[in-house]
Amino acid sequence: MTSIVVQFLNGLAGASTLFLIAVGLSLIFGVTRIVNFAHGSLYMLGIYIAYSAVGAFGAAGALGFWGAILAAAFAVGLFGALVEVLILRRIYQAPELFQLLATFALVLMVKDFVLWAWGPEDLLGPRAPGLDGAVTILGQRFPEYDLFMIAVGPVVLGLLWLLLNRTRWGTLVRAATQDREMVGALGVNQKWLFTGVFALGACLAGLGGALQVPREPAQLFLDLTAIADAFVIVVVGGMGSIPGAFLAALIIGEVKAFCIGLGNVTLLGVEVSFSKLTLVIEFIVMAIVLVVRPWGLLGRPQAAQRAAPTHIEPPLRAAPRGLAAGAAVLALVLAALPLTGAAYTVVLMTDILIFALFAASLHFIMGPAGMVSFGHAAYFGLGAYGAGLLLLRAGAPMEVALAAGPLAAALGAAVFGWFCVRLAGVYFAMLTLAFAQIGWSVVFQWDSFTGGSNGLVGVWPAAWLASKSAFYLFALVLCGAGLAALRRILFSPFGYALRAGRDSPLRCDAIGIDIKRLQWAAFTLVGAFAGIAGALYAFSKGSVSPDVMAIPRSVDALVMVLLGGVQTLAGPAVGAAALTWLQDTIARNTEYWQSLLGATILVIVLAFPQGIVGSLSRLGGRTEAE
Amino acid sequence: MGTRRAFFAAAACVLAAGFAAPAAAQGTIKIGEVNSYKRFPAFLEPYKKGWELGLEEVNAAGGVLGRKLELVSRDDGGNQGDAVRLAEELLSREGVSFLTGTFASNIGLAVSDFAKQKKVLFIAAEPLTDKIVWDNGNRYTFRLRPSTYMQTAMLIPDAAKLKKKRWAIVYPNYEYGQSATAAFKKLLTAQQPNVEFVTEQAPPLGKIDAGAVVQAIADSKPDAIFSSLFGPDLANFVRQGNLRGLFKDRPVFNLLAGEPEYLDPLKQETPNGWYVTGYPWYGIATPEHKKFLDAYKNRHNDYPRLGSVVGYTLVKTVAAAIRKAGSLDTEKLIAAMKGLEVDSPFGKMTYRALDHQSTMGAYVGQIGLRDGKGVMTSFRYEPGEKHLPPDAEVRKMRPAD
Structure with missing residues (x-):
């Protein structure tokens, strides 16, 4: 007592x-x-x-x-x-x-x-x-x-x-x-x-x-x-x-x-x-x-904000022919990278590709579907652990284990997403964070299965991918295909319906679109893509630790998307490349690298208030119109 | 075909220009070092000062194999994936001969496994996890610091002597705390079969709710307490425990609490008579330590922490290994590391051939308040080799090379 x-x-x-x-x-x-x-x-x-x-x-x-x-x-x-x-x-x-x-x-x-x-x-x-x-x-x-x-x-x-x-x-x-x-x-x-x-x-x-x-x-x-x-x-x-x-x-x-x-x-x-x-x-x-209680204990539904003119997103347009050709050239250039013999560049680019897919998968629900997730690392992590566990605990070959990553992630996303899509705005974001943290705490504490706080070691790819160049090309193919698929889906009826749901839920309801179901499907889908990124990440590092699904990883993804520009499709990839490259360069060359990285981001924020790609394309668009 | 290929190669070159590799300085022997400097600065800033001093000494004495030694250091920000990437960078771009460093156990294990994959030597400086030399041990990895198990074992004789029956345990909820707790329970029960563990509190690392934890421990009415808390958790626990009278007439054993990194912040709050492992730099009278202490104070205008000793000894290990191997070839280095003797500020230590664990020990004793500061008031050096399990047991745990 x-x-x-x-x-x-x-x-x-x-x-x-x-x-x-x-x-x-x-x-x-x-x-x-x-x-x-x-x-x-x-x-x-x-x-x-x-x-x-x-x-x-x-x-x-x-x-x-x-x-x-x-x-x-x-x-x-x-x-x-x-x-x-x-x-x-x-x-x-x-x-x-x-x-x-x-x-x-x-x-x-x-x-x-x-x-x-x-x-x-x-x-x-x-x-x-x-x-x-x-x-x-x-x-x-x-x-x-x-x-x-x-x-x-x-x-x-x-x-x-x-x-x-x-x-x-x-x-x-x-x-x-x-x-x-x-x-x-x-x-x-x-x-x-x-x-x-x-x-x-x-x-x-x-x-x-x-x-x-x-x-x-x-x-x-x-x-x-x-x-x-x-x-x-x-x-x-x-x-x-x-x-x-x-x-x-x-x-x-x-x-x-x-x-x-x-x-x-x-x-x-x-x-x-x-x-x-x-x-x-x-x-x-x-x-x-x-x-x-979807609005917290004493909260009220968020009052609808009247959108300022800049808040209205321009509709997505299919890429002009020139852009498609540009993407093809870029893919070829990237494929030729190992020929230069710059071994570390290949390693860094592998990370960038993986994060580009991860960020793009977040952007898919954050931008076009209007659902901001603060816990996206959960699906990256489930992908990494799903692949690593199948390889180590079940002795599956790497190719099979790799496929298990996105499956585990999609399954997790389907379960968590079912609850999350009932919410909106910051509440949605925080519920995704809560589930991510619960998932994190499970892998962090389940020593006998997930290796606990130490994580898993020995998650190496099969012999044919053992060389860094081979793995890089493999990641390039998978991430490139992933990015292309995400983009393609946005221009399918499913993608249009998602955007409609974001812009006018009421009208969607009226014409018989079940938004919640669409959002749930989208959430599960991007979970799978994040899972591919996570599984690739595990095999590129040879180990998985609970960091992969911790809060900083989720925040990194948010930062990448915002840095690139949330209203653009190329933004997340550019943001991923910018953040990863900046961090690598600054951290290797300066002692107070965190403040320098912060200052750099701040400069970008003030110079490009629509994100890097967003601001550049806006600039480009204006000159075209004139 | 040829031109097209050349075109792409050229394009890739342009792309790679941003990542251009710095020209390697000729003549120096480069060693890679990865650590979480910004994540654990309290331990790692002194550690860095330690290896800087060691490096200057080695190079002032002519370097090794007639060449200067250079440590190329990288900050992984406490992220295991980044640590592996930087290890890769050190090997492929900086052309380092082998890898050293790491602090957190998960990163230590990840880099150790990476070293095995890459077939390069890795000297883990800080990680305490037992697994790095036992369950997950591999032939490429050696470890410098005394492990969680060893340091826990060093406290056991004093704990068993007290013949206390009811023990409460508190530990940070991750591998280090769990291993310390498991080792303590196992070793104490072996000495004192009727011992009872009445409560176990496992607060999250860095987020202890100290008031509630202290109250819960007091409610279990223990005769003694074993803790493996450190850093802010330790300071919180000590203040609440002092205020609430938890430590009155109860012996407390606390792993690591005698290390200046964790003891110094306690100041006036330092509890009296706790049994700890640590580093009483102010009281060690051996000539090898005196030499280190003077050199360190001269160089950095500061007193050393335990991290300083680890960083300094790491460089001495590196130099001794290369000298003994007479080459930078990985196989020769591994052969040299096995049974390598190193002069550390704590005296001679050996890297065991059996499990690649060094025999560096720790100081064990009791803490108290002196001139408003926490110090180890009585202490003795416990050599590492005395506190390792029997060889047969080690062989059973460690996978074959």
Whole structure:
């Protein structure tokens, strides 16, 4: 009984932490519709700045300490305002989600900046003055600071409620959350509203980080941990709903605490480790919530945005004859590559081809079908594991194992997709992410079958593909065929129907197109293509580890598609080549390669707000018209 | 036909121009090194400083085989697929003679298997996984650091001496933590058959919910605790445990917690009397360590971490192996590595012919607070060879070459 009460309190303290991480993200998304990947980085900046500030002013007693915490939050808010004014404001007119690229670049740059400024060592701050001990609750010692944290969550929630409901600024923010075009039409200066909201959101993230100084060390992985948690909380609660975020944080905080409290339990003769379940529990909760409530606990269906003129996609046109000839020449040039004897170029190009197919498979549902997936790596990974497992565990020949990859991936996509297509927008994206994480946690923990965290080794191709050139040509044929097939399908009736479903669901319904079924079929189909890429990847590396289906791989695919241009068909391939090549070149030649890669992406984002191919072809189109 | 082929070759050349290979510096012996510098900087920045120092020493003394030694280093960003690609790049473009490095176990195993496929030597510097020399061992791979099993075994004598019956275990939920836990349970049970393991907590790496974990352990009322946490998880666990009084009158054994990388961040929070494996650079009085310490401080204006020792010893290993082989031929290098003796800052160590594991040991002892910093207050060196399973057992685990 005692331990249940204490674990409940632990859950509450955890919930406050989660709420502070997430609430700013929810606020920012509600108003600006920006999916801010850098929110975790803001949180991380908060804890690092607070660590230094506490070091500088902490000697001045409690006042210095709490002053330092608030100063850190304020500094992060200021940084957020700068980011909004200097970067994001320039790209609000870009296609949906393009801002995500800019925030991804920021993640890379902030990470390197923190490493440069604070060094690689974990930094554990001092305990909070006045709250540095423990009180006894039912005979158990409980840290005073954790009690304080329990109070902070509701206090921040209350203050935000007052701000949003009792001030003019708050009224405008709520209005913008519901219909930002109308707010603009009524003469409200949206620019400053957006800047203000972004700064407030950043400030809250910074506060969340700063308040962790007495609890956990500042370290370089907080950005990724925090961003995943933040997204889960925001989506479970309902995007843009602040009470929802609080409720979600409460549920997840408590579920985690009780999983840990339960530890190992024997159920029906099988030992279940609830402690190990904490690896993925928040994603399981998210999947359940989204399946039952498609807009989160307290969310409402997203208000339809009136599309800005740039948001309306030009219809796809069949490639002109010249382009087809160009593609043929390109294929021949690529086929001749091994003749140059540049062995490493062949290896790098193999990676690029594989990622081009992977990115194109994501683009197929993201662009023409309008379904953004945050968990596309699941099918890449299922392809890799499907092939690797059949080869190693069943002793199948490589050719058979290779075919098993896309089958496994398609099967996975069919199961997950059945749930996902019921959702729309960011909720769809987050459900795909939840399933990807659940899949990842299974391969990560199933040691006897998937090799657990070490993965599989010895996944080498058959003798006739052992040479890198042979494998490259093989990948060229498969990926080339895959790309061509994806393109061909888009110009089939199926492809037209998908695009119709994206552009006008209502009219589709009226003429008898079952959109959900089409989307499910598309999701399964691209799963298979991602699976081909994954299986090829496994054989090109000789090993598979859980990385192949982890979040960074999904993010890479998103970045590739957006970098190339989501409204073009060649975009994903160009984006894949650009990102892979950039990363390879920069990482080999510079020490702070992450920040340089981030800066390069940022430049591309600002220079090509439609993606590389999108912007170039727009430029080309204009000259033609003139 | 000929012209067409030439045309395509030319076109491909243009395409490849962007990837043009740098001209190889003549005369140096190039060794490839792949590691996750940006992913694990706390360990790998000191490691890099260590191999830089080692390299300067080797080259100041005239290099090896009359040539200068060069380490061509690459950052894989913690991604196993990228690590394999970079290993490929080092071999095919940089023309390195063999491969070294890696930190995470999954990457170590992947590069090890790649080395086997390519038939080149690979010296795994950091990975702790037992599998790299045992279950997944191959004739091309050698490993420098004492493994998870060895370091766990080093703690067993002290653990068994305490005669505690109820043990709680906490470990990061991935291969390293699982192996440490399995080895600890097996070895302690062998010494003390009536031992009970009352709870096992496996928080995700880097994401421990320390308050709840500490409470759950306290609820199981253990007599002692075995932990293999490190990094931020360790710091979180220690602070919550201190606040909640978990460590009062309970001995705690924590793998790796005496390494400066993980001990230094604890500062005031350092618990008293924990049994750990680690590296007390401030207290080792042997002449070989003193020499290393002075040189390192001179060169880098900083004190060494355990990573520094590993990086430094890696270069010494490379140099010794090439010298003994008298050539850069893979077969000769492998023959040289088997039974190779190397002078490390920890004294002489040997790469065993049996399983390619080095006999580098670790310092074992207890930690405490001194001048506001965590230090190992008492310690002894445990040589690696004392803490390996019997040869017959090793042979059974390791696949035939």
